[in-house]
Amino acid sequence: MELICPAGTPAAYREAVEAGADAVYCGFRNETNARNFPGLNFSRAEMAEAVAFGKSRGVETYVALNTFMRAGNEALWYGAADDAVAAGADALILADMALMDYVATRYPEQRLHVSVQASASNADAINFLVESFGAKRLVLPRVLTVAEIAAIASQVDCELEVFAFGGLCVMAEGRCSLSSYITGRSPNMQGVCSPASHVHYRKDGTDMVSELGEFTINRFAEHEPAGYPTLCKGRFHIADSEAYAFEDPVSLDVMDHLDALQKAGVTALKIEGRQRGKAYVAEVVSSLRKALSGVPEARAAHLSQLRRLSEGQRTTSGAYEKKWR
DSSP: OEEEEEOSSHHHHHHHHHHTOSEEEEOBSSTTSTTOOTTOSBOHHHHHHHHHHHHHTTOEEEEEEOSOOOTTOHHHHHHHHHHHHHHTOSEEEEOOHHHHHHHHHHOTTSOEEEOGGGOOOSHHHHHHHHHHHOOOEEEOOTTOOHHHHHHHHTTOSSEEEEEEEEEOOOSSTTOOOHHHHHHSOOTTTTSOSSOGGGEEEEEETTEEEEEETTEEEEEEOTTSOOOOOOGGGOEEEETTEEEESSOOSOEEEOGGGHHHHHHHTOOEEEEOOTTSOHHHHHHHHHHHHHHHHSOGGGHHHHHHHHHTTSGGGOEEOGGGTOOOO
C-alpha cells in the first residue's frame, strides 16, 4: 500500500521524502488549507520547489485544497487550484464539489482526490464523485470498520485511502463547527481548529488547566500528559462523572489491521500530522515504512516507538474495531 505522509513545512517535506514516503501531502499558506496555522504551509515558490524535489526522488506531491469555498470569495480557491496545477502537483485533494467541478472542467488531465472532509462514506456518494468529476481516489472517513471498507471497495471504481496514524476528529468528518462556537473560526471554512491565538494554559496548584477562549477545556494532574485544548477532546462534568464527552485524547493507530486493510482493497495509508514538526514526521514515516516492509511479527516494536509520539501517549484503532464505551 502507498504511504502518504504529511508536510506542514518545506523542511518536513524533505524529512518525509528521506524517511520513505511514496507521496507527500501539503497545502498553501491560506484558507484553502484545513491546516491554516501561523508558521505552517507553503508559499507558491516553496510548493514548486517541493514538487520538483519530490519528482527528482520519485515521490509524488498531493496539494490539499480541502476547505469549503465561501460565496463571493471563490477566486481564492480557484486561484489556489490554478497555482497547484502550475506547480506540477501530482494530485489535488478537494472537498468542495464546486471546486471539483472547476478543476475537472478546466484541467481534465489533472488527477483529483476527494478529501476526507467531503465525508463520502458509502458507495453511492463515492460513485457520484467519480462519475461527475473523474475522481481517481477517495480518502475514507474514519468511521468505517474493515468489513464496511471491503464492501465499499467492491462497489466503487476508484482507489481508496484510509488514515493509518495520527490525530482523530469527531465522527462527522468534514462537518465540524465546534471550534467556531468559541473562536468564530472553523476548520471547514477557515482551516483552523482551536487556533493558537485562543489557547491558554495556567497552573492551579499542581494542576495544569487548559483553556480555549474563555472556556476551561481540561485539567491535568501534575504528571499527566497535557493535551491541546480542542472542544471535541475536552474533559467535562457529565451527570455525576468527569469524562471525555466526544473523544479521548488519543492517536489513531492501525498497525494491527494493515493486512486486513490491504485485503479489503485499501490502496493507500495516510499519516495525519501537517501541524507537527519535522522530527515527528521523520520518526512516524520511517516507523510505518519499516512496518509495511517488514514481517507482521515485528510491528509491535514499531508501535511502541510511535506511542511516545501519540496524543496523550496512547493509541486506539478507533472505528476499525468500534469498541464503544
